Amino acid sequence: MSIAIAVGLLTAAAVYLFMQRGMVRIVLGFVLASHAANLVFFAAGNTAYRGVPYIGSGELGEQADPLPQAFVLTAIVIAFSITMFMVTLAITTTTDDDTEDVEVSPALLLAADRGDTNDAGFFGLTTESGDIVVERGEDETGDPWPEKTPGATAPEPGASAEPGTSTKTETSAETQEGDAR
Amino acid sequence: MTEILPPLLPLAVGIPLLLAALGVALRKKRLARHMISLGTLAALFVFAVLLVIATGDGTVLVHQVGLWDYGVSIPFVVDALSALVLMIMSVLAIASVLFAMATHEARARFFHPFVLVLMAGVSGALMTGDIFNLFVFIEVMLLPSYGLLAMMGAKLGAHGARIYVSVNLLASTLLLVGIALVYATAGTVNLAELHGAGKDDPAVALAGGVVLTAVAIKAAVVPVHGWLTRTYAMTSPAVTALFSGIHTKVAIYVIYRIYSLLFDGDERFLWVALVITSATMLIGVLGAVGEKTTRSILVFHMISQIGYILIGVGLFTLLGLTAAIFYLLHHMIVKASLFLSTGAIEETYGTGEIDKLGGMLKREPLIAVTFMVAALSLAGLPPFSGFVAKFAIIQATLAESHYWVAAVAVVVSIFTLLSMLKIWTGVFMGSEPDDLQERALTYQQRMHGKRYLRVQAQAETPTLTIGPPTATTSAVLAGKQAVKVPFKLIFPAILLAAITLFFGLGAELLMGWSETAAENLLNPMDYVRAVSGA
Numbered sequence: 001m002s003i004a005i006a007v008g009l010l011t012a013a014a015v016y017l018f019m020q021r022g023m024v025r026i027v028l029g030f031v032l033a034s035h036a037a038n039l040v041f042f043a044a045g046n047t048a049y050r051g052v053p054y055i056g057s058g059e060l061g062e063q064a065d066p067l068p069q070a071f072v073l074t075a076i077v078i079a080f081s082i083t084m085f086m087v088t089l090a091i092t093t094t095t096d097d098d099t100e101d102v103e104v105s106p107a108l109l110l111a112a113d114r115g116d117t118n119d120a121g122f123f124g125l126t127t128e129s130g131d132i133v134v135e136r137g138e139d140e141t142g143d144p145w146p147e148k149t150p151g152a153t154a155p156e157p158g159a160s161a162e163p164g165t166s167t168k169t170e171t172s173a174e175t176q177e178g179d180a181r
Numbered sequence: 182m183t184e185i186l187p188p189l190l191p192l193a194v195g196i197p198l199l200l201a202a203l204g205v206a207l208r209k210k211r212l213a214r215h216m217i218s219l220g221t222l223a224a225l226f227v228f229a230v231l232l233v234i235a236t237g238d239g240t241v242l243v244h245q246v247g248l249w250d251y252g253v254s255i256p257f258v259v260d261a262l263s264a265l266v267l268m269i270m271s272v273l274a275i276a277s278v279l280f281a282m283a284t285h286e287a288r289a290r291f292f293h294p295f296v297l298v299l300m301a302g303v304s305g306a307l308m309t310g311d312i313f314n315l316f317v318f319i320e321v322m323l324l325p326s327y328g329l330l331a332m333m334g335a336k337l338g339a340h341g342a343r344i345y346v347s348v349n350l351l352a353s354t355l356l357l358v359g360i361a362l363v364y365a366t367a368g369t370v371n372l373a374e375l376h377g378a379g380k381d382d383p384a385v386a387l388a389g390g391v392v393l394t395a396v397a398i399k400a401a402v403v404p405v406h407g408w409l410t411r412t413y414a415m416t417s418p419a420v421t422a423l424f425s426g427i428h429t430k431v432a433i434y435v436i437y438r439i440y441s442l443l444f445d446g447d448e449r450f451l452w453v454a455l456v457i458t459s460a461t462m463l464i465g466v467l468g469a470v471g472e473k474t475t476r477s478i479l480v481f482h483m484i485s486q487i488g489y490i491l492i493g494v495g496l497f498t499l500l501g502l503t504a505a506i507f508y509l510l511h512h513m514i515v516k517a518s519l520f521l522s523t524g525a526i527e528e529t530y531g532t533g534e535i536d537k538l539g540g541m542l543k544r545e546p547l548i549a550v551t552f553m554v555a556a557l558s559l560a561g562l563p564p565f566s567g568f569v570a571k572f573a574i575i576q577a578t579l580a581e582s583h584y585w586v587a588a589v590a591v592v593v594s595i596f597t598l599l600s601m602l603k604i605w606t607g608v609f610m611g612s613e614p615d616d617l618q619e620r621a622l623t624y625q626q627r628m629h630g631k632r633y634l635r636v637q638a639q640a641e642t643p644t645l646t647i648g649p650p651t652a653t654t655s656a657v658l659a660g661k662q663a664v665k666v667p668f669k670l671i672f673p674a675i676l677l678a679a680i681t682l683f684f685g686l687g688a689e690l691l692m693g694w695s696e697t698a699a700e701n702l703l704n705p706m707d708y709v710r711a712v713s714g715a
Contacts, residue, residue, distance in 0.1 A: 018351075023343060030350050037357040044365035068364065071313055075357055078320045082350055085327055089343055 003043045010036035023090035027083060034079035041068045041075070186235050187244040190257040193228055193267075193304040194318075197221050201297035208290055215282060218293035222275045225300060229268035236261040239697050241711035243310070251713050256373070258310035258712055262506060262698035266434050267307050269510050272680070273426035273517050274300055276673035280521050281419035283669040284528050286333060295325035295332075299427070306431050310712055312392070313360050313370045315435065316353070319399070322431065323349055326424065333417040341415025348408040352398035359391035363443075372442045373712035376705055379444040386450075389443045393436060400432035402491065403461040406484045410468065414477045418524020421476060425483055425520055426513040433490055433509060437502075441702040442709075446497040454495035459589045461488030466596040474533040475523040475604050479516070482559065482600060485593055486512050492574055492590070493699075496581050502699035504573030507692055511558070511566040511684060518555040518677035522548050525670040526608065530617060531624025535607030538617070542609040545666050547675070549609045554678040556601035558685065561594050566684035569692070621664040 010032045017029030045068030051058040053066040200221050207213045235242060236259060245254035278296060281287040302322025309315050327349075331342040364370050366384040379386040394405075401409035409429070413421050440446065440454075465485025472478045490512060493505020525548055526541060527533040542549045558565030561572070571594060578587040614620075684691045701707060 026347060030347075030354070033351070033354045034357075037354050037361065040358050040361040041364075044361045067370075068361070071361070071364075074313075074317060078317070078353075079350075081324065082320075082327070082346065082353075085324075086343075086346055086350070089331065089346060 003039050003047065007036045007039050007043075010039070024087070027086045027090060030079070030086065031083060034075065034083075038072045038075055041072045044068050183235050183240055183242060186231060186259075187242045187257075189228070190242065190244045190259060190308055191246055193225060193308065194301045197225065197297040197301035197304070201294040201301070204294040204297060205291065211288055214290075214293045215287065218278055218287075218296060219275065221297055222271055222278065222300065225304070226268065226271040226275065229264060229271055232259050232264035233261070233268050233694065236264045237694065237697060239700060239707065241701065241708050243711045243714075252371070252374070255314050256310035256371070256712050257308045258373075258708065259308055260698065260701045260708060261694060262434065262437065262701060263307040265506070265510060265694055265698055266430065267304060269513050270303055270307075270427055270430070271300070273513060273677075274423065276517060276521065276677055277419050277423035277426075279676075280422065280524065280670065280673040281417075283667065283672075284417070284419060286417055286419055289332060291328060291332065295329050296423070298325040299329070299423075303427055303431060307434060310372050311370055312363060312372055312375070312439075316356055316360055319356070319431070319435075320353060322428070323353070326428065329420050329423075330412070330416050333420045341412045344408055345412040348412075349399065352395050355398070356392060356395035359388060359393075359395050362388035362391055371712075372438070373709045375443050376709045377443075377445040380447045386444065386447070389439065392443075393439060396432050396435045396439070397457075400429050400436060400487060400491075401484055402457055402487060403464045403484065406461070406465070406487075409484060410477060410480050413480045413483075414474065418476065418520055418527055421480075422517040422520035422524065425480075426517045429483070429487060430509065430513055433487065436491065436494060437505075437702060440494050440497070442705050445705065446703065448497070451495050451497060454491060455583060455586055458488045458491040458495055459586055461485065461491065462589055462593045463488075466593045466600070469600045470596075473535055475535065475608060476520070476527070476533045478600055478604060479519050479523065482597060483516055485597065486516065486559070488593075489571070489574055489590065492578065492586065495586070496577055496583070497703070498577065498581060499696070499699055499703055500573070500580055501577035502702050503692065503696045504570065504577045506695040506698050507566075507688075508570040508574055510691060510695070511570045511681065514677050514684070515555050515558045515565075515567060515681050518674050518681065519552065519559065521677065522552045522555065522671070522674035523604070523608070525666050525674060528670060529664060529666045530621045532620065535604065537614060537620070538608045539611040540609075540613035540617075544613065545671075547668075547671055548666060551671065551674045551678045552609065553605070555674070555681060556605065558678075558681045560598035560601055562598075564682070564685045566681045566688065566691070569685060569688040573692075618664055 014029045014033035014036065017025045017032065020026060020029075045065035049062060049064050051062035051064060053063045057063070200217050204214045204217050207217075232242070239261065242259045244257045245251065246257060247254060249255075274296060278287060278293070281292060286292060299322055302318050302320070302325075305318030306315055306322060309318055327342065327346050330345050360370060363375070363385065366382065366388050367375055367378045369375060375385075379389040398405040398408075413424060416424075444450065462485050465481050465483070465488060468484065469478045469481035472481060486508075490505055490509045493502045493508075496502070496505075523533060526538065526545065530538060532538065554565065558567035561567040561570070571590070575587050575590050578584075578590065
């Protein structure tokens with residue numbers, strides 16, 4: 001029963017976090033969701049049996065089922081690696097930990113602070129002249145970042161929405177971006 | 182041969198993994214990486230052909246990994262279906278890798294290793310006889326895919342990669358829960374031992390339903406298809422072609438396998454599959470109507486085609502399964518060919534938007550013919566494999582008196598043809614936009630020139646084609662010569678288009694194999710007997 005309640009709570013919290021806009025929160029949601037799945041596995045092995053699962057170490061009826069534990073171990077490793085990858089996706093992209101429109105990614109900020117055009121270029125942020133472009137939303141005013149960026153040219157919102165360019169506005173909802181491509 | 186092959190089955194997973202590691206180690210040796218990758222894929226293809234020959238008479242090859250006894254071991258099992266799918270997938274992987282080499286994407290240090298790990302996962306997922314192992318291999322397949330998508334999508338932003346990873350992780354978590362429930366209710370995860378469990382016990386059927394739902398998300402079946410159109414159009418054409426032929430199709434394979442073994446083709450749930458597949462066919466094709474780029478149209482069609490392929494599950498008759506398996510194999514080839522031929526235009530002219538292209542028939546006649554062949558095959562016109570596939574599917578639905586499904590299939594074919602005509606008129610016919618050449622030059626410089634510009638100390642003439650500037654480059658720059666799609670970019674699409682023509686004219690051959698595969702699905706006792714050794 002306690003496992004069922006724990007699975008329910010974890011899943012509810014995970015679903016709540018999935019609904020958030022920030023990528024990091026979504027990642028945390030997945031951490032909780034995979035815990036829920038692992039607990040389901042434990043329940044599948046019947047938690048009433050808790051003996052050491054070695055042959056000859058006790059009554060067969062008492063011994064725990066080692067198979068679900070092996071499954072969970074595998075699942076944890078996989079979930080962990082994907083979580084790490086998602087965290088990376090949350091920071092190493094063009095703007096942000098995500099869909100919040102005016103945030104700027106840590107990677108870009110670091111590159112801009114160093115005046116490092118190479119790094120910014122790696123993320124597709126440089127113009128042809130080699131300037132770093134900080135992506136901005138249309139409705140954004142008084143954002144400090146363009147001033148701090150050496151030689152930055154903020155793209156025209158209209159012009160930057162043109163497909164095929166390496167810059168794009170982030171204000172449009174994801175849906176529109178998906179459609180635009 | 183049936184004695185030599187089974188012990189070699191785990192090698193189809195092990196060798197690509199090992200060579201992927203080698204590929205990572207050879208960081209400065211690009212040529213060696215190309216050779217390793219192509220060589221491994223070619224070897225995998227040859228191995229798959231041998232498996233197809235060995236399983237052609239309905240034999241099921243089994244290897245208990247580690248020679249453990251049945252019940253303890255994790256078996257590798259190959260029947261006609263897995264062998265056929267593996268064969269076609271290795272062809273696709275070769276074509277996509279050739280395309281990626283032509284676009285120079287494959288120069289990235291991790292490209293080839295990722296593809297090899299991906300293929301290792303595919304081999305494993307197709308061969309394993311254990312449902313938890315299946316989950317592991319699907320993850321092995323997905324992890325490098327995340328890498329490929331993020332790597333190639335970097336120029337377009339990471340939204341595609343984020344959606345892709347999130348949706349797939351959610352589906353994987355659901356799959357894991359489903360497998361846990363199957364284990365809890367049936368007490369085993371061995372597919373052979375699970376045979377018929379879903380038919381006899383409603384609790385196992387429910388657990389199997391969770392597994393099937395999770396796999397359906399990965400197969401992009403309506404109503405859980407939204408992620409596909411949002412992600413596949415947001416990476417490079419080579420990666421789209423590779424994924425289109427592999428990921429959703431492995432999921433479809435799993436659906437067939439699980440319904441055949443766990444549910445033993447239970448007739449009570451067939452109507453569910455028919456309703457879902459009809460919706461998938463219709464919604465996919467209608468979604469394509471509103472799209473404006475070649476790739477997004479093709480991705481929507483993919484969803485619609487997935488509906489056709491899954492009709493076989495809804496019928497579960499010999500005719501239906503044969504037709505569906507034929508359709509699956511035909512579709513993987515044709516779709517990849519379409520992605521690669523339009524992708525060649527996209528990679529050269531910098532856009533896949535129909536409005537911004539035109540007059541390609543005159544400019545690129547070879548691509549036009551290749552596209553035409555694959556598009557007509559997709560729509561189901563003779564003499565290509567699509568005609569045989571669609572004809573057989575519709576015949577199978579009529580044989581079971583599901584007239585409305587047949588009607589949907591016919592109507593959807595017409596819409597498919599219309600969509601293909603939309604691409605045809607928009608991209609290949611009509612007049613060439615004035616800024617086509619200029620746009621192509623800008624695009625080439627942006628995509629490929631930067632690196633060389635940097636290396637060559639801001640060379641005076643920015644490089645235009647991929648690679649160091651040549652005499653041709655400056656001629657094009659000076660406006661003396663038109664931008665053209667290089668043959669190496671068209672070749673993979675031609676290869677696949679030729680295969681669809683071959684399977685259209687020689688449908689007998691593929692149909693025979695598909696029928697053997699269908700018989701195996703229909704009588705899973707052969708599978709069970711082979712695995713249990715009884």
